[in-house]
Amino acid sequence: VKAKGRDGWQFFNESLQAEASQRLAISTGLRTAVERDELRVLFQPIVQAETGFVIGAEVLLRWHPAIGDVSPSAFIPVAEMTGSIVPIGRWVFEQACRAERTWRDRFGDAAPFVSVNVSARQLSDAGLVADFTAIMDRTGADPTRLQIEVTETSLMADVQANRDMIKRLSGLGIAIAVDDFGTGYSSLAQLMRLNADTLKIDKVFVQSVDQTQESRVIVSALCRIAKSLRLKLVAEGVETASQRNQMRLLGCDQIQGYFFHRPMPEADFLAVFKESITA
Ligand code: C2E
Numbered sequence: 066v067k068a069k070g071r072d073g074w075q076f077f078n079e080s081l082q083a084e085a086s087q088r089l090a091i092s093t094g095l096r097t098a099v100e101r102d103e104l105r106v107l108f109q110p111i112v113q114a115e116t117g118f119v120i121g122a123e124v125l126l127r128w129h130p131a132i133g134d135v136s137p138s139a140f141i142p143v144a145e146m147t148g149s150i151v152p153i154g155r156w157v158f159e160q161a162c163r164a165e166r167t168w169r170d171r172f173g174d175a176a177p178f179v180s181v182n183v184s185a186r187q188l189s190d191a192g193l194v195a196d197f198t199a200i201m202d203r204t205g206a207d208p209t210r211l212q213i214e215v216t217e218t219s220l221m222a223d224v225q226a227n228r229d230m231i232k233r234l235s236g237l238g239i240a241i242a243v244d245d246f247g248t249g250y251s252s253l254a255q256l257m258r259l260n261a262d263t264l265k266i267d268k269v270f271v272q273s274v275d276q277t278q279e280s281r282v283i284v285s286a287l288c289r290i291a292k293s294l295r296l297k298l299v300a301e302g303v304e305t306a307s308q309r310n311q312m313r314l315l316g317c318d319q320i321q322g323y324f325f326h327r328p329m330p331e332a333d334f335l336a337v338f339k340e341s342i343t344a
Pocket residue numbers: 109124125126136137138141150154157182183184214244245268301302303304321322323324328
């Protein structure tokens with residue numbers, strides 16, 4: 066009987082339980098993460114493909130609870146499921162706006178733009194535009210130097226409502242980037258109606274570009290789509306010189322990836338930026 070205790074089903078059940086209790090711990094912890102001051106943001110430089118100059122930054126959230134760091138890929142999906150991403154997203158947007166204002170005060174027109182991830186759950190929150198407007202007013206951020214990144218997948222969930230919300234944000238002057246392009250199933254018609262400014266090609270495509278002929282064909286097709294829709298094209302997850310060169314040849318305007326820079330604290334980002342403009 067004992068030997069039968071550890072059969073496949075029970076093992077499966079135990080690991081499911083462990084997973085569920087981990088999710089529960091995460092969702093409980095996230096509810097107080099802002100007030101406990103456990104959140105931080107990092108900035109990953111986005112460079113001009115031709116020159117390597119730093120022209121912008123993607124804001125990336127980090128969570129440091131007392132029990133030990135949890136990666137975004139573990140806590141963001143939970144935050145989206147429970148709705149915690151709404152207040153957390155407001156906090157992130159405020160950090161982004163504060164950075165924009167500070168950088169523009171220091172560097173004027175040469176200041177880097179600031180790009181923020183916004184998930185589908187945030188887009189479906191009726192208060193989003195009012196909240197973001199209030200935050201921009203409070204911080205004195207310039208909306209035309211802000212960009213939001215929405216995933217291709219989040220456009221599929223509730224296409225019409227989410228698209229309306231994106232239009233309203235775009236109406237404020239904020240640039241719209243479609244994130245993880247190539248991994249979802251949005252039609253070209255949907256992409257065109259969205260009036261996005263930028264497509265970010267997902268790193269799974271970028272990283273396969275120097276492997277098989279087949280993946281090169283896919284990536285170059287994605288790039289041609291972006292170009293023919295007159296969208297700015299960004300390659301994310303560029304880790305090697307070869308990937309950088311190929312993405313540049315395929316017409317990418319901007320590049321983001323460990324080959325140039327990892328996500329880093331604001332002070333380090335500013336040092337990298339200053340070095341890049343005086344180079
Ligand atoms: P994402 O928006 O696709 O962000 C890019 C991810 O790729 C980041 O992971 C970044 O650190 C990583 N990355 C950048 N360059 C490279 C590279 O050369 N190689 C590899 N292997 N990875 C690279 P991170 O910071 O772990 O974030 C994961 C995801 O969590 C993000 O994917 C985004 O979907 C979500 N996320 C992060 N911050 C926020 C936020 O403030 N709000 C929301 N809603 N989602 C966020």
